[in-house]
Amino acid sequence: MSKKFSGVWGTFEYLDELTSAIKAVRQKGIEPTVLSPCPRHEIDHALGDRQSRLPFISLCAGALGCLTGYSFTAWTAADWVLPVGGKPIIAIPPFTIIGFELTILFTALFTLMGVVLLATVDTLKNPLPSSVKKYVRFQRDRFGIVIPCESAKLNDFQVLLNNHGAEEVHVENE
Amino acid sequence: MKAIVEKSLFEIPKQIRMLLWALIGLGVLMFVVGLAIGDHEGVKRTWQTFLINVVFWGGLSQAGVIMAVIWQLTDSKWGRPFKRLAEAFGAFLPISFLMFIILFFGGHILYEWVEKPFLHHGVAVKAGWLNYHFFITRNIFWLLLMYGVSFAFIRLSLKPDFGFARTLIPGWGGTLADKLLKGYNNHKDEVVRMELLSRKVAPVLMIIYAIAGSFISWDFVMTLDQEWFSTLFAAFFMMGNLHAALGLLLIVAVTVRSKLGSDGEAYITINRIHDLAKLTFACAMAWTYLGFSQYIVIWYGDLSEETPFLIIRSMIQPWSTVFVIVILWLFVSVFLGLMPRTLCRTPNFVRAMGGYIALGQWFAVYLIVVPSLQEPGHYHIPFGLHEILITAGFGGAFALAYLTFLSKVPLLPVSDKHLCHSWHGR
Numbered sequence: 001m002s003k004k005f006s007g008v009w010g011t012f013e014y015l016d017e018l019t020s021a022i023k024a025v026r027q028k029g030i031e032p033t034v035l036s037p038c039p040r041h042e043i044d045h046a047l048g049d050r051q052s053r054l055p056f057i058s059l060c061a062g063a064l065g066c067l068t069g070y071s072f073t074a075w076t077a078a079d080w081v082l083p084v085g086g087k088p089i090i091a092i093p094p095f096t097i098i099g100f101e102l103t104i105l106f107t108a109l110f111t112l113m114g115v116v117l118l119a120t121v122d123t124l125k126n127p128l129p130s131s132v133k134k135y136v137r138f139q140r141d142r143f144g145i146v147i148p149c150e151s152a153k154l155n156d157f158q159v160l161l162n163n164h165g166a167e168e169v170h171v172e173n174e
Numbered sequence: 175m176k177a178i179v180e181k182s183l184f185e186i187p188k189q190i191r192m193l194l195w196a197l198i199g200l201g202v203l204m205f206v207v208g209l210a211i212g213d214h215e216g217v218k219r220t221w222q223t224f225l226i227n228v229v230f231w232g233g234l235s236q237a238g239v240i241m242a243v244i245w246q247l248t249d250s251k252w253g254r255p256f257k258r259l260a261e262a263f264g265a266f267l268p269i270s271f272l273m274f275i276i277l278f279f280g281g282h283i284l285y286e287w288v289e290k291p292f293l294h295h296g297v298a299v300k301a302g303w304l305n306y307h308f309f310i311t312r313n314i315f316w317l318l319l320m321y322g323v324s325f326a327f328i329r330l331s332l333k334p335d336f337g338f339a340r341t342l343i344p345g346w347g348g349t350l351a352d353k354l355l356k357g358y359n360n361h362k363d364e365v366v367r368m369e370l371l372s373r374k375v376a377p378v379l380m381i382i383y384a385i386a387g388s389f390i391s392w393d394f395v396m397t398l399d400q401e402w403f404s405t406l407f408a409a410f411f412m413m414g415n416l417h418a419a420l421g422l423l424l425i426v427a428v429t430v431r432s433k434l435g436s437d438g439e440a441y442i443t444i445n446r447i448h449d450l451a452k453l454t455f456a457c458a459m460a461w462t463y464l465g466f467s468q469y470i471v472i473w474y475g476d477l478s479e480e481t482p483f484l485i486i487r488s489m490i491q492p493w494s495t496v497f498v499i500v501i502l503w504l505f506v507s508v509f510l511g512l513m514p515r516t517l518c519r520t521p522n523f524v525r526a527m528g529g530y531i532a533l534g535q536w537f538a539v540y541l542i543v544v545p546s547l548q549e550p551g552h553y554h555i556p557f558g559l560h561e562i563l564i565t566a567g568f569g570g571a572f573a574l575a576y577l578t579f580l581s582k583v584p585l586l587p588v589s590d591k592h593l594c595h596s597w598h599g600r
Contacts, residue, residue, distance in 0.1 A: 059513075085476055093473045096466065 005129040006173050007148040008157040010166035011137070018143045019046035021164035025147055025157070033126050035144035043143075057114035058107050065106025069099030129172040142167070175588055177437040179339045179346065182585045186577045194570040194577075201567010208560055219560045221280035222547050227568040228277050229394055230539045232270035233387070233415035234422065234532075235572070238263020239324045240383050241419060242331070246376045252449050254593045255441040255586050258335075259426045261328050263419060265579030266572045267321045273568075274317055277394075278310050284547065285309075287400040304397060313393055316386035323379045330372045331587065333358065334365045338589035350582050365589055387412050395539075398546035402483040404472070410464040411542075417461050417504070418535035420454040424528030426576075428521045430585060440595050441586055448518045454531065455512040462505040486545045492555050493545050500541055503534040536565070 012018040018034070019042050025032045026048065034043055073095040081089055128146055138144045145166075147157050154171050161169045208220030241260040245253035282288045288306050291298040337358050339346045347354075358364055388408035396407050427450060431442040469488075472480045488497045508531060517523050540561075545553065587593055 055515075087476070091473075093470050097470070 005127060005148065006151050006154070007129070007146065008154055008161060008169060008171050009129065009132050009144060009146040010161040010169040011135070012143040012145065012165070013141075013167055014165065015040060015042055015143065017165035018145065019043065021145055021161060021166065022046040024160055024164060025145070028156075028160075030147055030149060033128065033146040033148075035132070035138040035146070037139055037141060037143075052118070054111065054114050054118060057118075058111045061110030061114075062103045062107040064110075065102040065104070066099050068106065069102035070095050072102075073098045131170060131172065176342050178434065178441075178586055179342050179584055179588060181434055181437065182339075182583065183347070184581050186574075186581055190577075191574070194574040197566045197570030198574065199567075200563050201565075201570065204560060204563035204567065208564075216560075218283055218547065219556055220564070221277075221283050222544060223561050223564045224273075224280065225277060225284055225394065226536070226539050226543050227565055228270070228273045229391070229543075230415075230418070230536055231266060231568050231572050232274065233391070233412065234418045234535075235263040235266040235270055236320065236324065236383065236387065237412070237415040237419035238423065239267075239327065240380070240416065241423065243327065243376045243379050243383075246331075246372060247380060249592065251592045251594060252446050254590055255446060256423060256427055256450060257331070257587045257590070258583065258585060259430060259580070260419070260423055261331060262426075262576055262580045262583070263422075264324050264328050265575040267324060269571055269575055271317055271321055274313065281306060281309070285397060285400070287397060292400045300400065304400060309393060313390060316389055320379075320382050320386040320390075323375065323382055327372065327375050327379050329354070330368050330375060332583055334361070334368045334589040335584045335587055337361045337364055339584050347582070361589075365591075369591075383412075387415075395542060398543060399483055401479050402546075404468055404480070404483075406464060406468045410461070410468060413457065413461045413464050414535050414538055417454070417457040418532045420450070420457055421528040421531030421535065424450060424454060425525050425532075428525040428528075431521065434585065438585075441593065443595075444519050444521070447521055447524055448515070451512050451518040451524050451527070454528070455508065455518075458505060458508040458512070458531070462501075483546075486553065487541060490553055493541065493553055496537070496541050496555065500534065500538050504531070504538060508534075 010021075012021065022032060022034060022043070023046055026046075031047075034047065036043060074090045077089050077091075083089065126146075126148070132138075132144065132146055135142075135144070145161070147161075149157055151173055154173065158169055158171055205220060205224065208216055212220060238260045241253075241263075242257045244250075245257050245260075277284075285304075285306075287300065287304040291301045291304065293299075333354055336347050336351045336354050338361060340351065340355065341361055391408045391411040395411060396403065424447075427442060427447060431438050431447070434442070469484060472484055487493050508527070511527055512518055544556065548554070
């Protein structure tokens with residue numbers, strides 16, 4: 001880690017203690033990073049149910065896919081004309097199937113890419129200390145909360161986490 | 175729970191009752207006047223509007239009961255607060271039956287095959303199925319069967335709730351409860367017994383709905399154009415009914431939620447309103463999907479007995495405009511309108527959207543019925559007093575039946591083991 005990390009991180013066994021700790025930290029004006037082995041709505045609620053940018057990426061990708069589906073079929077049909085049964089060359093009904101499929105394909109692929117992109121940006125924005133990354137129980141049976149802060153406030157947050165029933169509390173001041 | 179039971183009994187406000195009766199009066203007046211002093215065109219228009227409303231409101235009430243059946247079959251917890259509100263749609267079923275009976279008197283005007291059967295090489299090949307006596311007999315049979323089992327289902331669901339309400343407040347519910355609870359023993363045993371019985375009736379009703387509903391929609395709507403047929407038509411039509419029923423359910427759910435205040439909000443949470451809105455959204459997709467599946471096959475097949483139905487509706491003015499409007503209305507705008515999370519969680523928006531969807535479905539039925547009854551080359555959109563007043567009459571009758579039923583029963587299925595507070599916040 002090139003950037004120096006200064007802050008406090010703690011582990012939690014229980015969800016309710018974690019959520020109350022999150023709320024307490026957010027009241028102090030700091031947005032913590034939370035680690036969890038499984039998705040829990042309670043954590044989202046405690047973090048304030050922030051609107052993710054992912055749905056907009058999906059929507060735009062869906063619209064793009066729909067447009068691609070229609071225009072691509074229209075272009076190929078116009079490029080190599082095959083008249084069939086008096087039907088129009090550029091016909092909407094059969095193109096709808098391609099449009100529909102590409103909508104889904106684009107949405108799925110771009111959503112996946114969006115997840116990766118947004119997660120990467122988020123990770124770069126909120127760096128974690130190496131000790132947190134080595135703590136494997138965040139992938140197994142413990143919740144974690146990482147609070148970046150100035151060295152003056154380290155003690156405050158250490159006390160706060162302890163008061164909210166943290167199992168372990170570590171202070172990082174690299 | 176006690177608070178909900180206490181608030182369940184209400185009087186329909188006098189102004190609303192008067193308004194609904196006035197609407198019914200206007201509808202009946204228009205119907206009678208349309209039949210009595212209309213010329214040939216006027217009589218036909220009266221009957222066709224009557225038919226649209228009979229199949230729309232009848233299908234919608236049955237679809238409401240089916241929503242309750244679905245929640246019973248799937249053991250869902252989220253839909254439980256809406257179960258009674260959906261069942262209450264069944265209050266219109268007896269009136270709907272009566273309307274179907276009245277419709278039989280207009281059959282010779284609506285259905286071409288009554289007097290001029292379809293000829294294939296000079297032989298009336300469809301006369302075995304499309305003859306009027308058989309038509310009446312089989313449809314009365316289907317209606318009695320479907321509506322009867324629906325009533326049995328509603329009764330099974332009501333009984334333990336009344337029993338439970340009586341354990342909370344002795345003498346609750348008055349004479350209706352007395353009648354319903356005849357032979358009702360220990361509440362704890364009866365709840366289990368009713369639940370087990372209901373689990374048997376629900377799948378039976380579901381199957382009957384699939385079969386009888388299909389036959390009714392084929393017979394009453396598809397045979398307007400006696401040459402045309404589509405196996406998917408029934409599924410498409412019934413999905414439209416479900417969609418309209420969900421639309422009305424959204425209106426009722428939000429209204430009941432606000433009337434019950436904090437007691438109701440503990441059960442009909444914003445999360446559950448959101449879920450109901452999502453189901454309505456999904457239903458819009460399913461409806462479009464079935465409609466398109468039908469359209470594309472006919473488009474590709476290009477058979478002379480199949481295409482006229484769609485050519486009239488999607489390629490010849492003025493119906494082609496209505497066709498586009500219906501797609502924009504029921505698919506595009508509902509798709510975009512019910513997609514954002516924030517909008518689905520705004521009760522008043524969801525309520526408005528519910529009404530918008532139900533109205534849109536009415537126009538979808540209108541688009542299916544009316545062009546079939548017009549002479550080739552004389553296509554026009556008849557929309558005026560006939561359509562508005564008769565529809566208003568039906569709407570009034572539906573609302574009155576619905577409110578009367580709802581004012582006498584517990585608003586939520588209070589004795590149901592699946593009725594619980596929502597876990598994930600409000």
